Amino acid sequence: MTSDRIPEADFPRRPLGHWPTPLERCERLSALLGGPEIWIKRDDCTGLAVGGNKTRKLEHLLGRAVADGHTTVVTFGAVQSNHARQTAAACARLGLRCELLLTRSVPRADALYETSGNVLLDGLLGARVRFVTGPEDITAALDEIGPAYVIPTGGSNALGALGYVDAAFEFAEQAADRVSVDRIVVATSTAGTAAGLCVGLAEAGLRTRVEAVAVYRSVEETEAALEDLVAETAGLLGVAAPRGGRTVHGDWLGPGYGVATPEMTEAVRMFARAEGVLLDPVYSGKAAAALVGLVRSGRIGADETVVFWHTGGAPGLFVYPDDL
Numbered sequence: 001m002t003s004d005r006i007p008e009a010d011f012p013r014r015p016l017g018h019w020p021t022p023l024e025r026c027e028r029l030s031a032l033l034g035g036p037e038i039w040i041k042r043d044d045c046t047g048l049a050v051g052g053n054k055t056r057k058l059e060h061l062l063g064r065a066v067a068d069g070h071t072t073v074v075t076f077g078a079v080q081s082n083h084a085r086q087t088a089a090a091c092a093r094l095g096l097r098c099e100l101l102l103t104r105s106v107p108r109a110d111a112l113y114e115t116s117g118n119v120l121l122d123g124l125l126g127a128r129v130r131f132v133t134g135p136e137d138i139t140a141a142l143d144e145i146g147p148a149y150v151i152p153t154g155g156s157n158a159l160g161a162l163g164y165v166d167a168a169f170e171f172a173e174q175a176a177d178r179v180s181v182d183r184i185v186v187a188t189s190t191a192g193t194a195a196g197l198c199v200g201l202a203e204a205g206l207r208t209r210v211e212a213v214a215v216y217r218s219v220e221e222t223e224a225a226l227e228d229l230v231a232e233t234a235g236l237l238g239v240a241a242p243r244g245g246r247t248v249h250g251d252w253l254g255p256g257y258g259v260a261t262p263e264m265t266e267a268v269r270m271f272a273r274a275e276g277v278l279l280d281p282v283y284s285g286k287a288a289a290a291l292v293g294l295v296r297s298g299r300i301g302a303d304e305t306v307v308f309w310h311t312g313g314a315p316g317l318f319v320y321p322d323d324l
């Protein structure tokens with residue numbers, strides 16, 4: 001779904017997903033937590049090779065790549081990057097060559113971690129996977145690959161974030177005659193998702209707050225990334241950057257990116273058993289842990305309505321068997 005505020009002539013888009021993704025009520029989860037009315041926005045169901053939040057960004061990024069005549073796409077991520085996997089799928093769909101430069105940014109090097117889950121799917125989808133260790137390695141790989149459209153980690157530049165401006169409009173239309181939402185809780189790493197939502201919600205005239213849960217870097221670094229990207233995304237669209245209406249939460253990162261926490265494990269089990277919804281250990285599981293923690297500590301009130309924005313990631317479940 002595209003709003004007229006993102007003109008196709010300026011921002012060519014390649015359709016890759018199934019829109020709108022469902023907005024579903026979670027009555028059993030609400031009852032279990034004794035309070036807020038909880039809904040879930042199913043961006044795990046975007047339809048592209050197990051789905052996830054990168055699909056919306058890729059519609060804009062690859063729209064531009066194809067319009068500019070590129071035939072090769074390069075992107076970056078962790079070994080178990082959902083972004084890399086969705087990029088591989090999107091490239092397959094569009095007949096583009098896909099080169100993935102993956103970094104071992106999680107303290108694990110076991111065979112399961114390096115061969116299963118997303119990285120298994122990358123190969124299946126026809127992408128070329130290279131493990132890289134530093135800037136020199138990356139420069140050498142880029143030289144070898146030659147001319148290509150380069151997508152930053154997580155697809156998070158202003159163009160990618162437009163996918164979540166679209167998403168905010170889609171959500172506003174979906175919620176309009178059904179529910180008035182106080183807050184959205186969403187996992188945040190490179191911040192394109194949260195930034196696009198902040199800009200889009202403001203443009204759609206909604207006052208829904210965004211609770212961005214840091215799962216990758218410190219709260220300060222995540223805030224800085226989010227603020228920059230809100231400004232850049234608004235700038236790209238030629239609208240005013242919204243002020244306020246967002247909070248970054250740092251209490252659910254635990255020891256670091258991709259490292260399991262007891263709160264994550266509890267939340268993943270809770271969503272699975274109360275709602276039949278599969279989260280992931282790296283992103284949505286920690287965001288759900290934040291939702292649970294904010295409700296239990298009264299920071300989200302029992303009379304509020306909250307949307308948990310599911311960003312996908314289920315392939316990651318298969319590489320964390322010991323924690324689940």
Ligand SMILES: *Cc1c(COP(=O)(O)O)cnc(C)c1O
Nearest residue numbers: 082189190191192193283311313
């Ligand atoms: C990439 C990713 C996120 C984070 O999105 P950003 O736009 O990078 O902040 C959240 N959840 C999942 C499952 C992801 O793959």
